[in-house]
Every structure is written in structure tokens, then in C-alpha cells.
Amino acid sequence: MTASRVLVLNSGSSSVKYQLLDMADRSRLAAGLVERIGEETSRLVHEPLAGAGGGRREQTGPIADHDAALKAVAAELAADGLGLDSPELAAVGHRVVHGGTRFTRPTVIDDEVLAEIRALVPLAPLHNPANVTGIEVARHLRADIPQVAVFDTAFHSTIPDHAAQYAIDAATAARYSVRRYGFHGTSHAYVSRAAAALLGKAPEEVNVIVLHLGNGASASAVRGGVCVDTSMGLTPLEGLVMGTRSGDLDPAVIFHLARVGGMSVDEIDSLLNKKSGLLGMCGDNDMREVLRRAGEGDEAARTAFATYIHRLKKYIGAYTAVLGRVDAVVFTAGVGENAAPVREAAVAGLEELGLVLDREANAVRSGEARLISPASARVAVAVVPTDEELEIATQAYELVTR
Numbered sequence: 001m002t003a004s005r006v007l008v009l010n011s012g013s014s015s016v017k018y019q020l021l022d023m024a025d026r027s028r029l030a031a032g033l034v035e036r037i038g039e040e041t042s043r044l045v046h047e048p049l050a051g052a053g054g055g056r057r058e059q060t061g062p063i064a065d066h067d068a069a070l071k072a073v074a075a076e077l078a079a080d081g082l083g084l085d086s087p088e089l090a091a092v093g094h095r096v097v098h099g100g101t102r103f104t105r106p107t108v109i110d111d112e113v114l115a116e117i118r119a120l121v122p123l124a125p126l127h128n129p130a131n132v133t134g135i136e137v138a139r140h141l142r143a144d145i146p147q148v149a150v151f152d153t154a155f156h157s158t159i160p161d162h163a164a165q166y167a168i169d170a171a172t173a174a175r176y177s178v179r180r181y182g183f184h185g186t187s188h189a190y191v192s193r194a195a196a197a198l199l200g201k202a203p204e205e206v207n208v209i210v211l212h213l214g215n216g217a218s219a220s221a222v223r224g225g226v227c228v229d230t231s232m233g234l235t236p237l238e239g240l241v242m243g244t245r246s247g248d249l250d251p252a253v254i255f256h257l258a259r260v261g262g263m264s265v266d267e268i269d270s271l272l273n274k275k276s277g278l279l280g281m282c283g284d285n286d287m288r289e290v291l292r293r294a295g296e297g298d299e300a301a302r303t304a305f306a307t308y309i310h311r312l313k314k315y316i317g318a319y320t321a322v323l324g325r326v327d328a329v330v331f332t333a334g335v336g337e338n339a340a341p342v343r344e345a346a347v348a349g350l351e352e353l354g355l356v357l358d359r360e361a362n363a364v365r366s367g368e369a370r371l372i373s374p375a376s377a378r379v380a381v382a383v384v385p386t387d388e389e390l391e392i393a394t395q396a397y398e399l400v401t402r
């Protein structure tokens, strides 16, 4: 028997998503999620699939931190006979958000690599600590199989210097590794490839703008399968309006809040990362709530929605200019895949750029990759469900079986 299973851990700032896949046939054996880690109302949902184990289970109650969350996940898997001790497990694939300039490929994690991932914590303070904990727990449970890191930044390593560089003093930038890294790269890579397939083309033949709209949100410009620009920067704070993050702003806002508002750097960091975006503007970070309230005429929700859409449009326009020719604009992740009103508003009025929506197609709810523009449109508009876990498993399995 050759081991062909890969467990994927996608640890976010307050959640852990996981999947167990069998790479022999790319089937899913289990999937689950722990959310609201650190709160009183943490929730774990575990679902064994393909007939394995004992059915969907859900538990609520405080889960203090990522260490506890990952141990709970391991216990759920074990209860279905899918535990980390299984001889069929070939590798554990870890989403690691920041790989700095060094990690541009999937990498087997040893002590030295783990130390490097830890050293990158200041560049991704909400994400890399959770990734490190995931690696530590999985290594502790299974020291004998490869733990593979797949980096959010990797797909963006091809961005040319003129797009990656900030226009600041070069020596300072070099000394402190200040440049655009970009994130959600695993999703941008998977979705841009899937979009090409949807158009019946090879990735090399198409130019695509990918809009990854989840809690965190980012846009990317992909030319012939190669990423040439993205909206997130040194950290996942720059770019689009997000659930709780501001995205782009004048950096002088920070000096102003420090000098005039008397706020500390940590307070401003927390304000911009955790209390801004949709949440900051209208009190809700979940797009479903924002849409519901806006539909009832709630002014703060309407303005927050309009601000979110305005920023999206600016990036569609900017990346059209960057690419010169665009074959498809692709929506993905929680908001992009599910919120038809967001897609409709984002492309409204962009006919001059070749963007037209088929409103009926846009209204269809589906888990499949699909076109939402008329066949005659110059630029295809598409919805492509992302699958970061499958992409991480694929890359990790390829590395360990090569």
C-alpha cells in the first residue's frame, strides 16, 4: 500500500479549516472548520465524507487558542478512523501566509524552515503565528511524515520589481524587507488556471483579473498564467476593502492618528486590521448582513457597500491597464462566489472596458465554475469557486512523491 492521503491545515487568524484528501483519486475523506477561536462561542464542524466515519458533528463552546483547536481537529479525525497515525497519510500540507522573499515554492518543513517562518511573524502577525502552531501540533503527532508548507506569497513572486517595489528610500526598503509580497496566492493560482480551463484555453493563452473576495480580499492581474500585480502588499492589509481591514489609505492617516489622536502603533494596527473595513464603516463584517441592511435602506450599510464596490472597480480598471488585454474577470471566495449583488455592482458601468453581465446567469446559485457574461462579451466575467485545500494538497503531494 502506498500512502496517498494528505491532510491540509489552513489556519487563519481566528479559524482553522482542514481537509483530508486521497490524492490517488483526489477525493475528499473529511472536511471541517473551527471558527471563533479564542471566543466563548467557538464552533467546530467536522464532516467525514465518502461514507467514512460517523456523520457530520458539531460542537460549540470555548476553544481557547489554535493549539486547542488543532488538537480537537486531530481528535475528530481519529474518532472516524482517519487520525494522523494512519499509515495511509503521506504528508500534512500547511497553508503558510507569509513566505518572505525566500519561499517561492512548496517546502518540506524542518527546524530551520520553521524558524524562518517564525521570523516572518512581524510581516503577518495575524496569520503566521497560527500557521506555526499548526505545524508544531502536526509535527508532534506525526514526526515521521513530511510536513509541507505552501505559501500564500509564492504565486506572487513573479511580480516585476516596478510593481513590487514601494517608492521609498531603497536602502531602508532593503534593510527592512519592505516590498509588495501579495497573499491568497494559492487561490489566485488555482482560480486563474480554472478560469482558463473554463474558457477552453491553456493558462499561457489568457490574461485574467482574479477578485478573491472573502473575509480578507485581494485582486490580482495574471498574464499568461504568471502573476504580474496584486493588491495586497507587505502585509494582507493593503488593497481592497475587506471584512475588518481598511485596505488602501493614505499612510499619513497613521501619523495623524498617532500625533493628533494620541493612539499607539499597536492601537492603530488593531484599528486598521480588526475594526475597519465593512465592520468599521457600518458595524457588520459579514457581507450577507451588509446586503440585508442595505436592502432595508440602512444608510451606513449602503455607504459601506458603495465604498467596497468603488474600490473593486478601481482595481478592475487598474489591472485592465496593467494587462492591456483582459480575457476574463473572475470572482471567487465567500463573497465573490455567493454575492450576486456584489458582482453586479462591481461591473456595472464598465461596458467601455468590455464588461457586461448576463443578469440571469449571475443570479444562478451554483458550486460550479461558470460564465456570467453573454457569449458575445469581449471580456468574459466568471465565477470560479476556489479550492485552496485541494491546491495545497496537490502541491504538497507532488513534492513528497517526486
Ligand SMILES: Nc1ncnc2c1ncn2[C@@H]1O[C@H](COP(=O)(O)OP(=O)(O)O)[C@@H](O)[C@H]1O
Residues within 6 Å of the ligand: 012, 213, 214, 215, 216, 243, 285, 286, 287, 288, 333, 334, 335, 338, 339
Ligand atoms: N451568500 C452570501 N452572500 C454574501 N456574502 C457571503 C455569502 N456567503 C458567504 N459570504 C461571505 O463570505 C465571507 C467568508 O468568505 P471566505 O472565503 O470563507 O473567507 P475566509 O477564507 O477569509 O474566512 C463571509 O464574511 C461572508 O460575508
Ligand SMILES: CC(=O)OP(=O)(O)O
Residues within 6 Å of the ligand: 012, 013, 097, 127, 152, 183, 184, 214, 215, 216, 217, 236
Ligand atoms: C492573507 C489573508 O488575508 O488571508 P485571509 O483572507 O484568510 O484572512
Ligand SMILES: [Mg+2]
Residues within 6 Å of the ligand: 214, 215, 333
Ligand atoms: Mg480565505
